[in-house]
Amino acid sequence: MVYVVAVYDVEADRTRLFLNFLRRYLTHVQNSVFEGEITEGDLEEIKQELESMLEPGESVIVYRMSAEQYVSRTVYGEDPTEDDQFL
């Protein structure tokens, strides 16, 4: 398993597409930010799908950590963690 944080920067009218796709694998923690522990296989699947979804000028950054224990997350301001608001 690997722990990943993914952040997308895509056209406004395409955010739902990426939101729905990434939520199949990860937890939605902020506007354009997702995180979670997944298998190498799922990460590979995400990569391949993203490559086919992205259009010019858009990008998704994926930070990959060997384990969740190597990272700590602190939220300043209102914690936006709620995975169901956008359903």
Added chain:
Amino acid sequence: MVYVVAVYDVEADRTRLFLNFLRRYLTHVQNSVFEGEITEGDLEEIKQELESMLEPGESVIVYRMSAEQYVSRTVYGEDPTEDDQFL
């Protein structure tokens, strides 16, 4: 030193404020994403400043890693890394 990734989610007309503030400490790597290796003192300074800047409904997530070696970053789509475009 600690390695941090920070992502802001703020009102559109206040993005420049956060952009300018975070770039004093970190590298701007995507729309609302910043990263870099900083001192514990700088991280503390960032935290305090953010608390005073953030308004209701806004947030900044800070991921903190003990060292850059624990994380790898992959960009899918167009690599938006350019720290000067928004100057």
